[in-house]
Amino acid sequence: MTSGGIGRYGSRPKGFRHVVGALGVLALGLFGGTVQANPEPGQLNLTPGVTTYSHVPYVLNNVALGVCVVIGILVFGAMFIAMFRFRKSRGAVAEKWSHNTTVEIIWTVIPIIILITLAWLATDGLRQFSDTTGAQMTVKVTGYQWKWRYDYVDYEGKAISNVGFMSKLDDQSNATRQLNSGLDPYAVKVDGYNTYLLNVDHPLVVPINTKIRFVITADDVIHSWFVPALGWKMDAIPGVVNATWTNITEPGIYRGQCAELCGQDHGFMPIVVKAVSKEDFAKWLADQQKPVAPAVPAPASTAAAPAQAAATTAQVAPAHGTQG
Amino acid sequence: MAQAAAHDHHDEHHDEHHEHLNFFQRWVMSTNHKDIGTLYLVFSLLMFFIGGSFAMVIRAELFKPGMQLVQPYFFNEMTTMHALVMIFGAVMPAFVGLGNWMIPMMVGAPDMALPRMNNLSFWILPFAFTLLLSTLFLPGGGPAGGWTMYPPLSLQSASLAYVVFAVHLMGISSIMGAINIIATILNMRAPGMDLLKMPVFVWSWLITAFLLIAVMPVLAGAVTMLLTDKYFSTHFFDAAGGGDPVLFQHVFWFFGHPEVYIMILPAFGIISEIIPTFSRKPIFGYKAMVFAIASIAFLSFIVWAHHMFAVGLPLGAEIFFMYATMLIAVPTGVKVFNWVATMWGGSMTFETPMLFAVAFVILFTIGGFSGLMLALVPADFQYHDTYFVVAHFHYVLVTGAIFAIIAATYYWIPKWTGNMYSEFWGKMHFWNSVIWVNVLFFPQHFLGLAGMPRRIPDYNVAFANFNMISSIGGFLFGASQLIFLGVVIHCVWFSKKKATDRVWEGARGLEWTLSSPPPHHSFTVAPVIHDEELAHGHVED
Ligand code: HEM
Numbered sequence: 040m041t042s043g044g045i046g047r048y049g050s051r052p053k054g055f056r057h058v059v060g061a062l063g064v065l066a067l068g069l070f071g072g073t074v075q076a077n078p079e080p081g082q083l084n085l086t087p088g089v090t091t092y093s094h095v096p097y098v099l100n101n102v103a104l105g106v107c108v109v110i111g112i113l114v115f116g117a118m119f120i121a122m123f124r125f126r127k128s129r130g131a132v133a134e135k136w137s138h139n140t141t142v143e144i145i146w147t148v149i150p151i152i153i154l155i156t157l158a159w160l161a162t163d164g165l166r167q168f169s170d171t172t173g174a175q176m177t178v179k180v181t182g183y184q185w186k187w188r189y190d191y192v193d194y195e196g197k198a199i200s201n202v203g204f205m206s207k208l209d210d211q212s213n214a215t216r217q218l219n220s221g222l223d224p225y226a227v228k229v230d231g232y233n234t235y236l237l238n239v240d241h242p243l244v245v246p247i248n249t250k251i252r253f254v255i256t257a258d259d260v261i262h263s264w265f266v267p268a269l270g271w272k273m274d275a276i277p278g279v280v281n282a283t284w285t286n287i288t289e290p291g292i293y294r295g296q297c298a299e300l301c302g303q304d305h306g307f308m309p310i311v312v313k314a315v316s317k318e319d320f321a322k323w324l325a326d327q328q329k330p331v332a333p334a335v336p337a338p339a340s341t342a343a344a345p346a347q348a349a350a351t352t353a354q355v356a357p358a359h360g361t362q363g
Numbered sequence: 364m365a366q367a368a369a370h371d372h373h374d375e376h377h378d379e380h381h382e383h384l385n386f387f388q389r390w391v392m393s394t395n396h397k398d399i400g401t402l403y404l405v406f407s408l409l410m411f412f413i414g415g416s417f418a419m420v421i422r423a424e425l426f427k428p429g430m431q432l433v434q435p436y437f438f439n440e441m442t443t444m445h446a447l448v449m450i451f452g453a454v455m456p457a458f459v460g461l462g463n464w465m466i467p468m469m470v471g472a473p474d475m476a477l478p479r480m481n482n483l484s485f486w487i488l489p490f491a492f493t494l495l496l497s498t499l500f501l502p503g504g505g506p507a508g509g510w511t512m513y514p515p516l517s518l519q520s521a522s523l524a525y526v527v528f529a530v531h532l533m534g535i536s537s538i539m540g541a542i543n544i545i546a547t548i549l550n551m552r553a554p555g556m557d558l559l560k561m562p563v564f565v566w567s568w569l570i571t572a573f574l575l576i577a578v579m580p581v582l583a584g585a586v587t588m589l590l591t592d593k594y595f596s597t598h599f600f601d602a603a604g605g606g607d608p609v610l611f612q613h614v615f616w617f618f619g620h621p622e623v624y625i626m627i628l629p630a631f632g633i634i635s636e637i638i639p640t641f642s643r644k645p646i647f648g649y650k651a652m653v654f655a656i657a658s659i660a661f662l663s664f665i666v667w668a669h670h671m672f673a674v675g676l677p678l679g680a681e682i683f684f685m686y687a688t689m690l691i692a693v694p695t696g697v698k699v700f701n702w703v704a705t706m707w708g709g710s711m712t713f714e715t716p717m718l719f720a721v722a723f724v725i726l727f728t729i730g731g732f733s734g735l736m737l738a739l740v741p742a743d744f745q746y747h748d749t750y751f752v753v754a755h756f757h758y759v760l761v762t763g764a765i766f767a768i769i770a771a772t773y774y775w776i777p778k779w780t781g782n783m784y785s786e787f788w789g790k791m792h793f794w795n796s797v798i799w800v801n802v803l804f805f806p807q808h809f810l811g812l813a814g815m816p817r818r819i820p821d822y823n824v825a826f827a828n829f830n831m832i833s834s835i836g837g838f839l840f841g842a843s844q845l846i847f848l849g850v851v852i853h854c855v856w857f858s859k860k861k862a863t864d865r866v867w868e869g870a871r872g873l874e875w876t877l878s879s880p881p882p883h884h885s886f887t888v889a890p891v892i893h894d895e896e897l898a899h900g901h902v903e904d
Pocket residue numbers: 511623624626627669670688689691692695730731732733734735737738743746747748752755756759760763764
């Protein structure tokens with residue numbers, strides 16, 4: 040997925056945000072024009088993402104980085120000047136002073152002002168992030184060793200009763216990743232894009248331009264649901280249900296991985312989100328809800344957590360396993 | 364020197380006494396702060412190479428995409444053991460060793476206040492680490508749930524009990540070491556060595572020792588709860604039994620964040636000794652430096668949840684911990700500015716200790732910058748548990764804590780041994796270290812920003828180029844440390860060049876008034892303090 044990124048936050052209102060946006064664009068320019076939603080070789084910076092929120096971490100990152108670079112140039116610059124000017128070999132004689140109240144106050148107060156600015160920006164972003172109200176759709180995400188389960192809870196005000204499935208590493212990646220498999224990770228491709236360890240058998244299919252609420256939990260150990268293009272990760276913790284949201288603005292396939300160490304195959308439980316138009320999503324959902332002929336009530340996981348129990352009767356394999 | 368005459372007499376007496384000791388008595392039964400300091404440092408160096416060899420396994424597996432060398436579970440054992448060995452085996456004992464050696468000499472004391480406890484606190488460590496490392500050879504393998512030991516995952520490990528017991532031992536050792544250091548600094552100072560005349564290194568250790576006493580019991584409590592959850596049917600961290608896995612993280616990081624400062628405050632002290640010496644100018648803002656260390660220590664108790672931004676904390680908690688974390692940047696900044704100001708207007712030379720100190724200031728600051736970025740919660744939702752965090756803590760720990768330890772070794776080894784190290788090979792070690800450490804860790808920022816999670820044994824090909832660069836840097840950084848080993852061995856046993864008592868032209872402080880090597884007991888008669896002999900004897904600020 041390629042996206043300019045500039046339009047999205049460039050169009051945000053208010054004076055200060057413009058400045059911030061401009062800084063962001065500047066940093067964007069510095070780090071190469073095309074910014075992608077999925078990892079690319081040589082990628083140097085965060086993705087601006089593809090949601091109504093994902094510019095927040097991106098801009099914050101760029102502004103904070105810019106601030107650090109400027110401070111760094113000043114401090115390290117002063118240090119290098121000192122190292123050249125005040126060398127004994129150049130005949131420098133040490134001065135006696137070891138104290139200067141004025142400069143000490145200055146270099147305490149200026150960082151405080153900079154920090155307040157950064158804190159203000161970050162707090163504003165955090166407020167947007169924490170507002171999970173007004174969602175048009177709910178998806179329940181459950182982490183297992185070592186796969187994900189997605190249950191569709193409701194969509195546009197209507198409860199969805201029996202759409203839910205497990206999502207695990209695709210077979211080709213899985214065969215390739217075995218120790219000394221002799222298979223080439225570079226050969227694992229979908230549509231020309233290398234999907235080694237970033238592809239699943241059944242992706243999470245969601246509509247764009249829809250505020251989706253995720254409720255995230257886990258069944259065994261702690262996992263973390265992380266798709267960079269959405270702009271956040273959220274821990275999946277057994278016994279805890281975390282809520283968060285996204286609203287994807289561009290159709291596409293967005294890839295991520297489990298981000299919390301969860302045992303031996305922690306590196307092998309990717310996440311794939313397939314964002315489609317509302318119409319396509321409605322069709323897909325209808326397909327899923329059609330009763331499947333031989334309903335196999337096979338519990339796909341070892342443990343029988345409440346979440347699992349609720350879903351066993353509705354253990355439906357997705358009608359078409361969308362491969363990337 | 365008023366005390367010099369008295370000293371010579373005592374030296375003879377003690378060196379004589381010391382001749383009678385056989386190897387076992389001298390090293391295993393030692394109550395001498397210098398010998399115990401040496402033991403700590405040697406132990407730390409050994410652990411540094413063991414922990415380093417685990418890192419080589421990690422970087423070798425990550426050299427290119429695909430699994431080539433180890434099974435994923437073993438990879439997780441390596442990341443877990445690497446961190447535990449480096450933190451508890453390499454960095455912390457090194458600082459205790461440096462403190463043991465230098466604090467009595469810096470405050471004008473004959474030895475540590477509690478010499479027998481000093482022996483015990485060291486000799487616990489080899490047992491603790493034998494126990495820990497032995498798990499790698501047990502059926503079921505070593506711990507593989509990360510050094511952070513989050514349940515429920517850590518409870519799946521067959522070797523949990525070993526790890527918990529090893530951590531208990533390390534904690535006991537650290538607490539005893541800390542008590543000893545506090546007792547020494549508060550009770551054993553020579554008359555006239557007021558608190559505000561002490562070297563910054565001594566101050567930094569005093570404050571660190573309080574942090575240790577405050578948080579090591581918390582870690583012990585946390586791991587004990589893991590143990591009872593696994594073996595005695597408690598449910599502290601088990602949601603099904605009414606417990607909460609997140610509780611562990613709160614308790615762990617209440618220890619864990621002060622712990623990272625335990626690993627950097629003594630480093631601040633070391634750098635605050637070295638920069639003035641080679642700038643031939645007193646430290647800028649002595650009181651501000653001491654106050655900054657104290658305020659960092661205080662703040663370190665109220666920022667723990669910045670490691671937990673993604674667990675789903677309430678909004679108010681996210682905001683509180685974000686602001687508190689950002690606040691730490693202020694005293695940290697003051698320290699960096701003061702180091703630069705110390706150099707400004709000085710008369711500098713760049714022997715190996717100074718080179719490492721200068722590199723520390725720059726590279727630690729880079730780690731501080733990424734720390735500041737991590738403190739911004741919405742950005743941390745992206746960075747958390749990616750290689751960006753790995754890059755952050757290696758900048759503060761390797762180019763921070765470890766560079767300071769190396770700088771301290773070059774700075775003080777002529778005093779310890781009476782011999783000069785090879786400046787040429789010291790510089791070789793420096794330039795190799797400083798180049799390869801950046802090749803090793805800088806690209807990890809990019810990997811993290813692109814979304815590569817930490818603690819994974821294999822990755823998508825998009826991450827291949829920077830991982831390969833990082834691994835090459837890793838192998839060469841590792842190899843460069845063999846130069847260090849060579850320099851130390853040469854200095855101790857083979858160097859022909861004798862060190863003077865002062866060693867460095869700009870060195871100030873009581874430790875430099877002693878002979879090189881110093882007498883077996885440092886100041887058997889309290890020295891008469893001349894303020895102009897001290898680095899900070901008559902500063903007003
Ligand atoms: C300006 C000062 C600093 C700030 C603001 C800061 C901030 C942070 C934050 C927010 C994290 C959590 C990142 C995450 O997991 O998402 C972190 C991780 C870490 N920091 Fe720092 N930090 C600072 C200095 C230090 C220092 C001085 C050390 C040690 C010498 C240190 C060692 C670590 C370690 C070891 C971790 C990772 C722990 C783990 O998850 O395994 N940091 N830091």
